[in-house]
Amino acid sequence: QKEVEQDPGPLSVPEGAIVSLNCTYSNSAFQYFMWYRQYSRKGPELLMYTYSSGNKEDGRFTAQVDKSSKYISLFIRDSQPSDSATYLCAMTSGGSNYKLTFGKGTLLTVNP
Amino acid sequence: DGGITQSPKYLFRKEGQNVTLSCEQNLNHDAMYWYRQDPGQGLRLIYYSQIVNDFQKGDIAEGYSVSREKKESFPLTVTSAQKNPTAFYLCASSMVPDEKLFFGSGTQLSVL
Numbered sequence: 001q002k003e004v005e006q007d008p009g010p011l012s013v014p015e016g017a018i019v020s021l022n023c024t025y026s027n028s029a030f031q032y033f034m035w036y037r038q039y040s041r042k043g044p045e046l047l048m049y050t051y052s053s054g055n056k057e058d059g060r061f062t063a064q065v066d067k068s069s070k071y072i073s074l075f076i077r078d079s080q081p082s083d084s085a086t087y088l089c090a091m092t093s094g095g096s097n098y099k100l101t102f103g104k105g106t107l108l109t110v111n112p
Numbered sequence: 113d114g115g116i117t118q119s120p121k122y123l124f125r126k127e128g129q130n131v132t133l134s135c136e137q138n139l140n141h142d143a144m145y146w147y148r149q150d151p152g153q154g155l156r157l158i159y160y161s162q163i164v165n166d167f168q169k170g171d172i173a174e175g176y177s178v179s180r181e182k183k184e185s186f187p188l189t190v191t192s193a194q195k196n197p198t199a200f201y202l203c204a205s206s207m208v209p210d211e212k213l214f215f216g217s218g219t220q221l222s223v224l
Contacts, residue, residue, distance in 0.1 A: 008152065032211050043116075043202055043215030044155075088154070092211050099170070100213065104154035 003027050006089055006103030015112050019076040023089035023103045026070065030091040030101075033065050035074045038086045038105065047087075048074065079110045114139045118203050118216035124224050125190065125197060133188045133219045135203035142208040144186035148172060149200040149218075158201075161186055162208055190221060198222050 006023045013019055021035075031052050036044035048063035050056045050072075056063045062075040072091070076083055089103040116137045125131045137144065146158040157170030161180040175194025180186055186205075190197045200220050204213040 006154075034212070036213075036215075041200070041218065041220070043118075043204075043217045044213075045215065046212055049212055090213075094209070094211060099157055099160065100211065102155040104152060 003101050004089065004091065004103045007106055008104055010107040010109060012109045012111060013079055015079060015081060015110055017079050017110070019079050019083070019108060019110075021074040021076075021087050021089075021106050021108070023072050023091075024070055025072075025091060025101075027091075027093070027101070028067075028070070029093040031067075032092050032094050033063070033072050034090040034100070035061075035063055036088040036090060038088060040085075044088055081110050081112050084109045116203055116205055116214060116216035118201075118219050120219060121217070123219055123221045125221060126224050128192045130189055130191050131197075131221065133190070133201055133203075133221070135186045135188065135216060136184055137186075137203075137205045137214075137216075138184060139205055139214060140183075141205035141214070142183070143206045144180065145204040145206075145213065146170075146176070146178065146186070146188045147202040147204065149202060155202065158188065 004025045033050045035048040037047045038044040050063050053065050053067045060077045064073040086105040086107050088105045090100045092100045119134045143162045145160040147155040159178040161167035177189045203216040
């Protein structure tokens with residue numbers, strides 16, 4: 001079993017839809033969770049950062065972590081064509097090991 | 113403007129040639145990283161450095177070498193021993209112990 005599993009998509013939605021992106025993981029030591037957005041042929045940019053379980057909201061974006069199920073989600077409300085990108089989940093146990101483990105990314109297209 | 117600069121944007125390698133990818137940051141970050149991104153493979157860690165004059169191998173270090181002589185700079189050399197070098201290479205940095213990575217815009221390396 002891979003440490004982090006992420007559905008690669010592609011996912012295509014109409015403008016204004018609510019988008020749900022998900023990752024599952026197997027390492028119970030992970031406690032820092034991130035979502036990165038990557039436009040085509042650009043470097044990823046940090047979108048959301050969450051420690052441990054719970055929800056975090058930032059504008060149209062909500063990150064959710066369920067450590068008991070080893071499952072994290074990113075919700076995008078009122079999706080816009082500018083949200084079209086690849087979304088990568090990433091996680092780490094922190095401490096002296098700062099190496100992130102990334103999912104393979106989900107390609108999202110929001111159609112006007 | 114603070115950020116990470118990668119150069120060149122595109123690079124071509126001939127058989128048996130070593131090539132060097134540049135990465136410079138002015139964020140005053142202690143840690144720097146090199147990732148390789150292949151289609152459908154996500155990001156894989158090549159090397160990372162948490163302090164000047166020290167670096168550690170990541171998951172796929174074979175065929176690559178790095179140096180960290182200055183805090184701002186972390187060049188990556190793709191040697192002739194790397195038999196499949198075609199990929200998108202991403203440099204990143206972070207404040208230690210912060211796990212949030214900031215990425216450069218990437219270098220696309222192709223084999224002639």
